[in-house]
Amino acid sequence: MSEVIIRPASPFQGLRTWWMMLKISLEERLVYRGDFALGTLMRFLPIVTQVFLWTAVFGATTKTDIAGYTRNDIVAYYLLTMLTRAFSSMPGLSTGIARSVRDGSVKKFLVQPVDYVSFLLAARVAHKLVYYAVAALPFAGVFVLCRSYFPPVPDAITIAAFVTSLVLSFLLGFFMEATLGMLGFWFMEVSSIVFGYMLVQYLLSGHMFPIDLLDGVPTGIAGVSLADVVHWLPFEYTAYFSSAVWLGKVHGDRLVWSLAIEAAWVVVMAVACRIAWWRGTRRYSAFGG
Amino acid sequence: MVFPYTRRMHNSDPSATSAISDPVICVEGLAKEYRVYDKPEGLAASVRSLFHRTSRIVQAVKGVDLTVGRGEFVALLGPNGAGKTTLLKLLSGIITPSRGTARVLGHVPWERADDFRRRFALVMGQRNQLWWDLPAAESFRLHQEIYRIDPVRFERTRDELVDMLDVRRLILQPVRELSLGERMKLELVAALLHEPEVLFLDEPTIGLDVVAQHTIHEFLRGVQSRRRMTVVLTTHYMKDVAALCERVVVITRGDILYDGSLAEIVDRFTTHKIVTLDLDEAPNQATIERFGFPCECRGPQVIMRIDRHRIAEVLPAILGSAGVRDVSVEDVPLEEIVAELFRSDARDAATAAEHAS
Amino acid sequence: MSRYFAIFLTFARACLVRDMTFRANFILECVTSLGWMSMNLAFYLLVFTFTSEIGKGTGWSKEPFFAFVATGLIINSIVQALFMPSAEELTEMVRTGGLDGVLVQPLDAQFLLSMHRVDFSALANGLVGVGLLAWAVPRLDHPPPPVAWLLYPLLIVCGVAILYGFVIMLAAATIHMGRNQSLYDFWFYLTNFSRYPAEIYSGPFGGPLRMLCTFVIPILLVVNVPARMVAQPFTGQAWGGVAAAVVAAIASLVVSRFVFQRALAKYRSASS
Numbered sequence: 023m024s025e026v027i028i029r030p031a032s033p034f035q036g037l038r039t040w041w042m043m044l045k046i047s048l049e050e051r052l053v054y055r056g057d058f059a060l061g062t063l064m065r066f067l068p069i070v071t072q073v074f075l076w077t078a079v080f081g082a083t084t085k086t087d088i089a090g091y092t093r094n095d096i097v098a099y100y101l102l103t104m105l106t107r108a109f110s111s112m113p114g115l116s117t118g119i120a121r122s123v124r125d126g127s128v129k130k131f132l133v134q135p136v137d138y139v140s141f142l143l144a145a146r147v148a149h150k151l152v153y154y155a156v157a158a159l160p161f162a163g164v165f166v167l168c169r170s171y172f173p174p175v176p177d178a179i180t181i182a183a184f185v186t187s188l189v190l191s192f193l194l195g196f197f198m199e200a201t202l203g204m205l206g207f208w209f210m211e212v213s214s215i216v217f218g219y220m221l222v223q224y225l226l227s228g229h230m231f232p233i234d235l236l237d238g239v240p241t242g243i244a245g246v247s248l249a250d251v252v253h254w255l256p257f258e259y260t261a262y263f264s265s266a267v268w269l270g271k272v273h274g275d276r277l278v279w280s281l282a283i284e285a286a287w288v289v290v291m292a293v294a295c296r297i298a299w300w301r302g303t304r305r306y307s308a309f310g311g
Numbered sequence: 312m313v314f315p316y317t318r319r320m321h322n323s324d325p326s327a328t329s330a331i332s333d334p335v336i337c338v339e340g341l342a343k344e345y346r347v348y349d350k351p352e353g354l355a356a357s358v359r360s361l362f363h364r365t366s367r368i369v370q371a372v373k374g375v376d377l378t379v380g381r382g383e384f385v386a387l388l389g390p391n392g393a394g395k396t397t398l399l400k401l402l403s404g405i406i407t408p409s410r411g412t413a414r415v416l417g418h419v420p421w422e423r424a425d426d427f428r429r430r431f432a433l434v435m436g437q438r439n440q441l442w443w444d445l446p447a448a449e450s451f452r453l454h455q456e457i458y459r460i461d462p463v464r465f466e467r468t469r470d471e472l473v474d475m476l477d478v479r480r481l482i483l484q485p486v487r488e489l490s491l492g493e494r495m496k497l498e499l500v501a502a503l504l505h506e507p508e509v510l511f512l513d514e515p516t517i518g519l520d521v522v523a524q525h526t527i528h529e530f531l532r533g534v535q536s537r538r539r540m541t542v543v544l545t546t547h548y549m550k551d552v553a554a555l556c557e558r559v560v561v562i563t564r565g566d567i568l569y570d571g572s573l574a575e576i577v578d579r580f581t582t583h584k585i586v587t588l589d590l591d592e593a594p595n596q597a598t599i600e601r602f603g604f605p606c607e608c609r610g611p612q613v614i615m616r617i618d619r620h621r622i623a624e625v626l627p628a629i630l631g632s633a634g635v636r637d638v639s640v641e642d643v644p645l646e647e648i649v650a651e652l653f654r655s656d657a658r659d660a661a662t663a664a665e666h667a668s
Numbered sequence: 669m670s671r672y673f674a675i676f677l678t679f680a681r682a683c684l685v686r687d688m689t690f691r692a693n694f695i696l697e698c699v700t701s702l703g704w705m706s707m708n709l710a711f712y713l714l715v716f717t718f719t720s721e722i723g724k725g726t727g728w729s730k731e732p733f734f735a736f737v738a739t740g741l742i743i744n745s746i747v748q749a750l751f752m753p754s755a756e757e758l759t760e761m762v763r764t765g766g767l768d769g770v771l772v773q774p775l776d777a778q779f780l781l782s783m784h785r786v787d788f789s790a791l792a793n794g795l796v797g798v799g800l801l802a803w804a805v806p807r808l809d810h811p812p813p814p815v816a817w818l819l820y821p822l823l824i825v826c827g828v829a830i831l832y833g834f835v836i837m838l839a840a841a842t843i844h845m846g847r848n849q850s851l852y853d854f855w856f857y858l859t860n861f862s863r864y865p866a867e868i869y870s871g872p873f874g875g876p877l878r879m880l881c882t883f884v885i886p887i888l889l890v891v892n893v894p895a896r897m898v899a900q901p902f903t904g905q906a907w908g909g910v911a912a913a914v915v916a917a918i919a920s921l922v923v924s925r926f927v928f929q930r931a932l933a934k935y936r937s938a939s940s
Contacts, residue, residue: 078723078868428774440769
């Protein structure tokens with residue numbers, strides 16, 4: 023993405039720059055014209071394998087559901103995680119920040135009256151909007167094709183909760199990765215840390231399987247399953263939570279305090295990101311970078 | 312077999328046809344065209360390009376004829392995009408032509424026969440053929456394996472080349488740690504290890520400092536004459552040409568504009584010589600007008616361009632003028648001649664394009 | 669030809685030296701691939717808490733399934749170590765024109781372009797695969813007969829050969845398109861279908877898919893045939909699988925070479 027200096031003298035200036043960012047992102051996407059049409063659909067391919075796998079699993083057992091999920095539920099779940107991850111995944115954010123610290127390009131944000139974090143956030147929103155615009159058609163196509171796996175459309179409250187959780191997951195994903203990237207102020211090689219994060223994410227975000235499957239996994243503490251522990255961690259809110267909400271697996275009281283936990287994590291990570299930025303830039307200026 | 316010089320393009324001198332004995336490179340009507348897709352500018356064009364892409368055909372090489380004899384040192388001279396590198400790639404078999412024939416050492420290059428590839432070498436400036444992570448010495452050994460060089464000959468040739476270029480202390484370092492000039496020298500050593508009969512050089516001195524350029528010129532001259540190697544070199548530096556080649560092939564826009572000796576270029580493409588006068592003092596307007604030729608004055612020095620045929624009659628008069636301390640008569644510098652050649656050709660192209668549209 | 673083998677050894681030695689020089693990076697790469705693999709193993713263990721078998725009556729209970737996974741690890745690590753690094757670099761070579769230098773050398777271009785770089789850290793997964801196999805096989809209900817152990821290495825080689833053919837065809841596509849396409853993405857999608865035993869592909873969509881991936885794009889023969897050899901009871905039918913694997917391997921190598929040579933013949937070369 024091209025580096026653009028924002029001088030928000032007026033809110034219109036900021037908006038105009040943001041609009042330009044949007045256009046440039048769209049053009050960049052269109053350059054790889056063959057890629058995006060095919061590429062978006064290709065991303066659904068691994069789900070095909072997972073569907074067959076779970077069908078075989080259900081076929082070999084007499085139970086009608088596993089941890090509350092029927093076979094169709096699981097298919098719908100995987101499809102929904104594609105959607106939720108489209109909101110929360112931030113490719114290249116942490117490594118990009120770490121790189122700009124390493125090669126010094128972060129300096130211009132120290133000098134100019136522009137907030138680096140806000141700038142990154144605005145850029146990500148632009149990127150995401152572009153992505154949704156171009157991916158909407160393939161996504162819609164797949165979901166329409168697979169509508170038989172889905173339960174009936176949930177009620178208005180559930181839908182509202184779903185949308186809220188999506189927006190929160192975008193912010194959560196952003197602030198988590200941004201904070202990770204800020205570690206570049208203290209560590210030369212952030213890639214090992216990022217790798218560790220990616221690994222934990224992979225396992226605990228619900229990307230691989232619904233977290234409810236961990237209900238039966240003991241933790242050594244009486245009455246507490248692994249699923250209970252994971253529900254308090256931020257990871258599941260980037261993929262599992264929103265999907266589970268739409269499928270009606272989370273409702274009533276649990277829905278309310280889960281949303282609260284998610285919102286709390288957003289705040290925590292936003293604050294952490296801010297603190298990391300303050301401390302990091304102070305350290306950076308002191309050492310000359 | 313004796314091949315006559317193939318017919319040259321418009322500007323070349325028809326009276327200089329001579330037979331080439333032992334031709335090593337024979338090219339007839341060789342042409343290469345590419346289809347190039349236009350890159351969209353701006354958002355609307357990008358969206359349109361999803362559904363319909365415009366393209367045009369670029370003629371990189373347009374029906375070229377060329378014959379090179381054994382032991383010749385030929386320069387392909389031309390501006391960027393002239394097609395000289397494309398021609399070289401055709402002759403080394405990297406790409407296949409759209410039309411025409413070529414034979415190098417009796418082989419058709421783009422068939423990429425192993426026998427053929429063992430008999431020539433290609434060195435490209437600024438592009439590495441040595442294995443990046445290996446020290447050069449390892450690359451050389453690999454070369455020996457790949458080209459099946461006899462071990463005794465290999466050692467002798469390698470030592471000889473390494474000493475000629477004075478790179479012995481560099482061959483144990485990984486290639487990526489070396490400077491551009493050092494890498495170029497090692498590339499040349501690697502290229503000559505299998506004692507090729509034909510050497511293709513693509514802009515070998517580009518990006519190198521003057522000292523490195525000079526070293527490489529010396530080296531190439533020495534090696535070429537000793538082994539009677541046929542060398543074809545592409546460049547846009549006159550310096551390379553002047554230092555190395557007797558024969559120059561000027562290429563612009565895929566066509567051969569001129570094919571002959573360097574000396575001839577001066578004869579054929581200049582109409583005047585440069586006369587430099589050192590006067591006692593800076594001349595005034597009257598003095599200048601008296602000379603009657605366009606002048607450039609730098610203090611007491613006057614530089615004039617005088618028609619070559621009139622030098623003999625004009626010079627005595629000038630020398631006889633008062634206040635002339637020294638005179639020198641020189642050819643127009645090669646760079647200028649060639650640059651003007653390119654410029655006039657570009658002008659012709661522009662007018663032709665205008666008339667066509 | 670022994671000459672090609674000697675040249676390959678030189679390449680391999682150079683890569684090993686380089687990996688040992690940048691030891692920390694090498695170890696990190698090993699840990700990375702082991703990390704992803706253990707996540708997947710954890711997932712499989714979790715699945716087996718809910719069912720005793722993958723697919724009714726298929727015979728893929730826990731130990732056979734892990735033998736299957738182990739076979740997959742071994743085959744994929746060989747391909748990732750020997751061929752993928754060079755293939756990945758091909759996109760760069762096409763972009764920078766380094767491919768030109770390869771084409772003028774009197775050596776088979778396919779060999780040079782697919783084998784000049786070796787990634788030793790990819791072998792880590794393969795070693796784990798061997799360990800996993802050693803754990804699973806003694807616990808099988810039907811231990812494999814000696815002839816199965818004789819055929820197993822052959823079938824591993826066939827699997828590698830089939831995958832190699834795919835690598836070459838993707839490389840040919842890279843040369844032809846000249847664009848910086850991410851080879852690993854394609855590779856991931858392609859090999860994704862072969863992660864689990866072929867029996868899971870059943871039903872109105874699964875059946876045809878299984879046929880397609882066995883006979884047209886023989887991706888399912890890669891891991892399934894050798895895995896069945898040791899994990900499932902040895903029957904006369906197994907010979908059919910062996911024959912299919914060998915035929916597919918040869919076909920893959922022949923077809924891919926043809927496609928690759930065509931791509932080289934039409935090579936455009938980057939403009940200077």
